[in-house]
Amino acid sequence: xxxxxxxxxxxxxxxxxxxxxxxxxxxxxxxxxxxxxxx
Amino acid sequence: xxxxxxxxxxxxxxxxxxxxxxxxxxxxxxxxxxxxxxxxxxxxxxxxxxxxxxxxxxxxxxxxxxxxxxxxxxxxxxxxxxxxxxxxxxxxxxxxxxxxxxxxxxxxxxxxxxxxxxxxxxxxxxxxxxxxxxxxxxxxxxxxxxxxxxxxxxxxxxxxxxxxxxxxxxxxxxxxxxxxxxxxxxxxxxxxxxxxxxxxxxxxxxxxxxxxxxx
Numbered sequence: 001x002x003x004x005x006x007x008x009x010x011x012x013x014x015x016x017x018x019x020x021x022x023x024x025x026x027x028x029x030x031x032x033x034x035x036x037x038x039x
Numbered sequence: 040x041x042x043x044x045x046x047x048x049x050x051x052x053x054x055x056x057x058x059x060x061x062x063x064x065x066x067x068x069x070x071x072x073x074x075x076x077x078x079x080x081x082x083x084x085x086x087x088x089x090x091x092x093x094x095x096x097x098x099x100x101x102x103x104x105x106x107x108x109x110x111x112x113x114x115x116x117x118x119x120x121x122x123x124x125x126x127x128x129x130x131x132x133x134x135x136x137x138x139x140x141x142x143x144x145x146x147x148x149x150x151x152x153x154x155x156x157x158x159x160x161x162x163x164x165x166x167x168x169x170x171x172x173x174x175x176x177x178x179x180x181x182x183x184x185x186x187x188x189x190x191x192x193x194x195x196x197x198x199x200x201x202x203x204x205x206x207x208x209x210x211x212x213x214x215x216x217x218x219x220x221x222x223x224x225x226x227x228x229x230x231x232x233x234x235x236x237x238x239x240x241x242x243x244x245x246x247x248x249x250x251x252x253x254x
Contacts (some may be wrong), residue, residue, distance in 0.1 A: 004162040007053045012048070012068030013061075019071050021174060023110035023185050029120035030113045031041060031070050033174040034063035 040074065040117040042076065044069035051146045054202065074117050078124050085129040093212075094132035094219040099124070101223030108188040110169040110176070111230035115243040123242060131222035140215040148204060154220050156197050159228045163189045196224055 020037035024030050048066035057065070079101070086095030102124070114120035129174070168185035170176040176185065203217035228234040 005054045008047075008069075009051050009055060009057070009065050011067045012051075012072065014068070015071050016064045016068035019067070022107040023170065024106060024113065024174060027116040028114075029074060030171045030173045031067060031117075034060060034061050034066060034067055037067065038175075039251055 040073055040121070041070055044073050050129075060187045061200075067228075070117065074121065078121055081121065081125045082128050085133065086179050089129060089136075091132040091136040091215070094130050094135050094215050098128040098131050098218040098223040098226075101220050102227045104127075105189065105192050105196070105224065105227045106184050106230075107229060108192060109163060109167045109227065110166055110185070111227065112169070112236040112239040113171050113173075114239060115247065119243060122246075123239070127226055132219055133221060135218040136215040139218045142212065143207070143214045143218075144213075145208070148207070148214070151221055152200055152204065152217075155225055155228075156193070156200070159193055159224055160190075162228050162231055163193060169231050190216070193224075195206060196220065 016034070016037060020033065045066045048069055049061050051065055052062035082095050082099045083092065086092035089095070114123060143156060163186065166178050169187045176182055200217060200220055203213045203220065207213040207217060230239065
């Protein structure tokens with residue numbers, strides 16, 4: 001389970017970083033952006 | 040949808056010993072993955088159901104690619120966002136293929152292309168990027184980059200639109216593809232404006248009131 005969580009955490013962090021460079025999270029809902037991802 | 044992502048992120052963080060900030064980043068990524076997967080799956084299903092899969096995907100992708108760099112009005116919850124996106128993509132794809140393609144007129148189409156792109160370029164120049172309180176865009180460098188990329192995307196859309204227009208003389212399928220692309224661009228441009236923001240706000244309020252009544 002820990003290994004699965006590790007992979008999921010890595011993929012999610014990668015996606016979060018990719019989304020951070022855009023103006024919004026692709027569609028019509030924008031959750032609060034974590035401080036560490038802000039400019 | 041967001042609750043599910045945050046709960047999963049909490050479990051991951053507890054298991055791997057992450058701090059609050061790392062958990063927030065994982066949750067943010069999970070919300071994006073779940074939301075995008077859900078919308079693409081629903082758009083696929085409804086696109087097949089109305090026999091206009093390509094048209095539905097054209098509307099969905101043209102909105103989302105431009106939206107990534109231009110920003111725009113936002114729904115209050117991920118569920119409202121999914122609902123609005125799927126309904127708009129399905130409905131306009133259906134209208135493009137079953138209604139407008141049947142009464143297609145090249146002169147009317149050329150006028151629509153000119154009107155939509157002229158409006159889109161002006162609005163992108165004046166308003167982009169339209170940020171939100173949950174993701175403010177402050178630096179001048181990022182504002183310029185977002186505007187520049189939005190312009191490039193619009194130029195590519197214009198080239199694709201012209202290609203569809205030329206090909207539509209020989210093949211009828213490109214008529215509905217071209218109309219779908221215009222519907223996608225129009226919606227995204229609309230959400231950049233004050234009117235678009237009011238409209239999305241109204242939808243948020245209606246769904247919020249319905250939920251409160253159900254409780």
